[in-house]
Amino acid sequence: MKEFKEKVIPVFIPFMGCPHKCVFCNQRKITGYSKEVDIDSVDSHILRSLSTIPAWVDRVEIAFYGGSFSCLPQALQERLLLVASKYVKMHGLWGIRLSTRPDCLSRSEIEFLKDSGVVTVEIGVQSLNDAVLSRSKRGHTVKDAIDAALRVKDAGLVLGLQIMVGLPGDTGNEFHYTVDLIADKIKPDFVRIYPLLVVRGSELADMYERGEYEPLTLDEAVSLSKYAYRRFQDAGIGVVRMGLQDIPTMRWGVDILGGPYHPSFGELVKSAAFYEQIIEELKGVNPAELSVVINPKDESILRGQHNLNLLRLKKKYPNIRLNVVKDEGIQRGKFIIHYKKVA
Ligand code: SF4
Known part of the structure; x- marks a missing residue:
């Protein structure tokens, strides 16, 4: 579009x-x-x-x-x-x-x-x-x-x-x-x-x-x-x-x-919102692997300043494998996640 x-x-x-x-x-x-x-x-x-x-x-x-x-x-x-x-x-x-x-x-x-x-x-x-x-x-x-x-x-x-x-x-x-x-x-x-x-x-x-x-x-x-x-x-x-x-x-x-x-106040807010939404979607799940599909223009916001969001995810789920997948078909401000649970 x-x-x-x-x-x-x-x-x-x-x-x-x-x-x-x-x-x-x-x-x-x-x-x-x-x-x-x-x-x-x-x-x-x-x-x-x-x-x-x-x-x-x-x-x-x-x-x-x-x-x-x-x-x-x-x-x-x-x-x-x-x-x-x-x-x-x-x-x-x-x-x-x-x-x-x-x-x-x-x-x-x-x-x-x-x-x-x-x-x-x-x-x-x-x-x-x-x-x-x-x-x-x-x-x-x-x-x-x-x-x-x-x-x-x-x-x-x-x-x-x-x-x-x-x-x-x-x-x-x-x-x-x-x-x-x-x-x-x-x-x-x-x-x-x-x-x-x-x-x-x-x-x-x-x-x-x-x-x-x-x-x-x-x-x-x-x-x-x-x-x-x-x-x-x-x-x-x-x-x-x-x-x-x-x-x-x-x-x-x-x-x-x-x-x-x-x-970059707005980016800090959007970044914090992304993190919160991901944690909500993972509620009750212990993920072994997580892929976040995102519009390329939102990649830096998803990662957070100095990769803060990815670091927080790794801290919360210490053995997780994280992938950021860029897809121009995803609407700005939105993302899709796919995960595999710990066996
Ligand atoms: S109305 Fe707006 S422009 Fe006027 S003094 Fe208040 S904040 Fe300032």
Whole structure:
């Protein structure tokens, strides 16, 4: 089956429209942009980016990220959408995507976005626990988030949700509850999972320095994200990103003060999920030989960093013969195992 190739032209609008400042956010650092965006620069940025889109891409969206688009003044939204939709029409692009907050998505706002060429809305829900939202100073409730998400779906738009791992006051149980509610009730088209990092300039950085916030360890964040990743996969919900994109302007110890940062965070999670799934499939079996059939593009994830998964399997089953079999016919993220039991 041909893999469908999508590309996004990101237009960053750092902090723009945000009626609150969440404790963990220093959006200017996270997006790597520090200037406010004006319409002319948006126009030239899109035009420049279009010339870099390879011919093999099937679908292109122009995406407004980094702020709360639908909370912007209506006139500014109109001007930004007009520029983007000009290029959508001119180049036959798929449409416009934007990220925003749940409390700026009334039914009439959603209709306006849809009429203006928006096809995908990503909502930062972060958590579905009111106490956690309040401690993070999100300024909206769980009900706001669920209602907004369902309205976006009702309008026939593609819905993406962003959640965070390690928010202040968010225990494992509460995080699992958030994930379960999304998987069972909201059922978005895709999700993004971000481990919470302590970014300089955020209120969280002050809390961290005063000893009032303790970040997750990398292992804890991977384990919680693995739960979410598997749960969403089982529910048929795409997980399009885990972990922040690598931003050259973010330096550990300078811009990021703490938290479970890893440049390949998503791969660590997928790798841990593969291992867990294999162990589940081998439950009650003492295997003498194990063959894992996998898409070649997933081989390094199956093996794990420094072959960690294979080493753990060998430790658990000391005499096992292990084979990794590559097969392009296997769907990405899936595998098949064959084993022979100890005689
Ligand atoms: S709503 Fe988003 S962009 Fe705005 S302050 Fe909160 S996290 Fe940052």
